[in-house]
Amino acid sequence: MPEAVEFLLAALLIGAGATLVMDAWTVVRKRMLGVPALDYALVGRWLGWLARGRLRHQPIAASAPVRGERLLGWVAHYLTGIAFAAILLGCWGMEWARLPTLGPALVVGIGSVAAPFLLMQPAMGAGIAASRTPRPNVARVHSLVTHAVFGLGLYVAGWVVSLLAEPI
Template identity: 50%
Template sequence: MDHSLVFYLRVALLGIGATLLMDFWRYLLFKSMGVISLDLGLLGRWVGHMFRGRLVHQSISKSQAIPGETLLGWVSHYAIGITFAFLLPIIWGEEWLHEPTFLPALIVGLGTVFAPWLLMQPAMGVGVAASKAPKPSQVRVRNIAIHTVYGLGLFASALLLKELYFMGNK
């Protein structure tokens, strides 16, 4: 198989695995404590409005609904997870995929929290780092936690992919 195809497939699977772990974490929090996180339909609404030329909203929940916004939100959620996974080989080199270490994955995971804090939340009307949310500190702690889980997911997925790759090449 072409090396570049394997590379892109491996990073895509890395991002999908990490995003799946985030979703599992969100599910556990909801089932065990009733914690509701970002409605991916609202993410889809925001993305849908971007395609129509509107990035910033007073309140995304009050903006006009977009047909298929929930599906668009889920697709966007995974596309973002895959895109951020590319930071690992970009910053630490392709070798990281072959010999993954924990710290780079954690750094990327925690670093991705700046995307919602500085772009998504302000554009959706919640302010920088959820400053306009009813309980901004709670939102920030949940953001840090979920992005830490994403980092753990990057590392765990990389280890799993490494093991599967070597199993197939023995």
């Protein structure tokens, strides 16, 4: 298999798998702790307005809905997970995909919290690192834990892919 195809396939499977783990965590977190999951329709709304030239909202929930925002948000959510898996593979190489280790997966997973802290939350009206939310420190902890779970998901998905694809 060509190296580029191998890389893209590994990023797709590992990223989608890790995002699925993260989504499972949000379901568990909601049931156990009563913490609502992010409404990905709002992500789709932000992207829909971004395509029309509007970056910031105060808050995004007050902005007019865009057609297909829920689907757009969910697709963007999974594509983002795939992109972070590609970053992992780009930094640690395809050898990581053949023999995954926890450290790099957690570095990328926890590091991925920079995206919501510095881009999504400010653009959606929540401020940098949720600073404009009613309980910013609680929101930050939930984000960090969720992205650490995503990192764990990268590791688990990496192992599953490595076992199923010998060799990738």
